[in-house]
Amino acid sequence: MGLQFDSFVLAASTAALADEPAAREHADAIEFRMDLADDPLAALEAYDGELPILATNRAVWEGGKAPAEGRLEALAEATAVDAVGAIDLELESILDGEATAVLETARDRDVSIVASAHDFEGTPSRDAMVRTLTEAGTYADVAKLAVTAESTADTLALLSATEQLTARGESVATMAMGDAGRHTRAVAPVYGSKIGYAPVHPADATAPGQYDLETLAGLVTRLG
Numbered sequence: 001m002g003l004q005f006d007s008f009v010l011a012a013s014t015a016a017l018a019d020e021p022a023a024r025e026h027a028d029a030i031e032f033r034m035d036l037a038d039d040p041l042a043a044l045e046a047y048d049g050e051l052p053i054l055a056t057n058r059a060v061w062e063g064g065k066a067p068a069e070g071r072l073e074a075l076a077e078a079t080a081v082d083a084v085g086a087i088d089l090e091l092e093s094i095l096d097g098e099a100t101a102v103l104e105t106a107r108d109r110d111v112s113i114v115a116s117a118h119d120f121e122g123t124p125s126r127d128a129m130v131r132t133l134t135e136a137g138t139y140a141d142v143a144k145l146a147v148t149a150e151s152t153a154d155t156l157a158l159l160s161a162t163e164q165l166t167a168r169g170e171s172v173a174t175m176a177m178g179d180a181g182r183h184t185r186a187v188a189p190v191y192g193s194k195i196g197y198a199p200v201h202p203a204d205a206t207a208p209g210q211y212d213l214e215t216l217a218g219l220v221t222r223l224g
């Protein structure tokens with residue numbers, strides 16, 4: 001069965017599956033950043049951890065390091081690994097048709113889909129965020145949006161969009177990157193966000209403004 005996102009999933013984000021034992025105490029899943037790993041498919045084959053894996057092979061144009069060649073094919077191969085319960089697919093890849101095969105493979109193998117969009121420049125208007133999340137949700141089990149906040153008005157707009165979609169019964173994951181957005185990582189789950197990301201070790205952050213895993217786990221638990 002695919003990874004379920006009915007309630008909040010805290011993902012330890014890492015390029016090293018050897019982090020899993022250290023993540024177990026606080027995380028519900030591992031986000032394996034295949035694009036940041038040396039030989040990701042070999043690492044997945046060898047994985048014998050307990051936590052289910054959300055596999056991400058982030059494209060360069062979306063802030064990652066995966067070369068275009070073979071990127072989505074590797075993600076499709078990852079879905080054959082039993083521990084992989086979900087994959088992350090960029091909404092752009094879905095919309096331009098290049099992700100159709102991997103989407104079908106994941107569905108056939110009962111692997112959940114997170115359709116993601118990132119804005120590293122700023123925070124779109126509230127309406128634009130609602131539209132992006134709604135569109136992503138038509139293809140995926142969870143629609144994910146990470147934006148870059150510069151003000152509390154930005155973070156409030158993101159939280160408001162999160163609340164609106166959650167009230168409508170959509171499954172969304174939201175976070176604001178950067179210093180101004182940091183608190184949303186702890187607060188967005190209160191408004192319905194279904195996934196949080198945090199590195200096991202503070203030095204290994206996979207996005208600006210992340211709390212370390214133990215800190216985010218503590219904050220989410222206390223606020224929840």
Ligand SMILES: O=C1C[C@@](O)(C(=O)O)C[C@@H](O)[C@@H]1O
Nearest residue numbers: 013056146175177197206207
């Ligand atoms: O897309 C996301 C969210 C993220 O960018 C964040 O802001 O925590 C971290 C990434 O590892 C993950 O793939």
